[in-house]
Amino acid sequence: MESEDDFDMHDVNESGEDDFYSGRDDDAGAMASYDDSDADDADYEFIDNDSDDSVDYVSHSHQQNYTILSEVDIRQRQEDDITRISTVLSISKVEAGILLRYYSWNVSKVHDEWFADEEKVRRSVGLLEKPVVPFPDGEMICGICFETYPYDLLHAAACGHPFCNSCWSGYISTAISDGPGCLMLRCPDPSCVAAVGQDMINALASDEDREKYSRYFIRSYVEDNRK
Ligand SMILES: [Zn+2]
Ligand SMILES: [Zn+2]
Structure with a gap:
């Protein structure tokens, strides 16, 4: 039935968009913790990732790249x-x-x-x-x-x-x-x-x-x- 197919398509699109936007939110959160002005070797960032309940620890290096400390x-x-x-x-x-x-x-x-x-x-x-x-x-x-x-x-x-x-x-x-x-x-x-x-x-x-x-x-x- 045509109308049911349309409904299913719409449903799939909607959940796809949700995933896309929540993914972007996570990236934005990670970027926000980056700080160019801070070159302190022993400066740790603490990021809570709501989506999988895991915890990442990030340290800035002198090169101002992320060093991920496990x-x-x-x-x-x-x-x-x-x-x-x-x-x-x-x-x-x-x-x-x-x-x-x-x-x-x-x-x-x-x-x-x-x-x-x-x-x-x-x-x-x-x-x-x-x-x-x-x-x-x-x-x-x-x-x-x-x-x-x-x-x-x-x-x-x-x-x-x-x-x-x-x-x-x-x-x-x-x-x-x-x-x-x-x-x-x-x-x-x-x-x-x-x-x-x-x-x-x-x-x-x-x-x-x-x-x-x-x-x-x-x-x-x-x-x-x-x-
Ligand atoms: Zn006591
Ligand atoms: Zn007791």
Whole structure:
């Protein structure tokens, strides 16, 4: 039937146009991030591509062409910075990650602040040298739900304040859905400044939350290096 054929043709054209225009939008977005005046070697661009939910990292070179850094490259640079700080300051890699995040991934700033006044840095960042309460070795009461648990079902940050795995999981999940502030998470005890690092997240969060946290972690590295 002639009229139905016409209708089908029109339908195909319309969807073709949609694809064409959405493709052009993506290109325009990528071009807009290009900046001739900026020849900084270590300046990263962060582009969210809505169409496939992937993330591209772009660095300007001195030739003012794009150098595409893969996520693997970025993670390697981030890992190198963490390892350097961990080695020089004799702290764990998790602590080095918290410290670098606090000082916007500025390695020399972390270095200077730490050796100027380690105590002050530890206090403001929440890196405790020893627990403020002894971690339980028998049964203890969770500080959130007030149920009694054997110690192997409780976790604590460096401070020692015990909370059950289920309360930790809820606490972490709420923080992660609130956004990148979860990277500076502290102990649930309101009077406590102890930092909660990626090791706790990996042990206590759901797979989905772990993945989100990991995205925030690398994203903060990219965004802080643009500044
Ligand atoms: Zn609990
Ligand atoms: Zn605490």
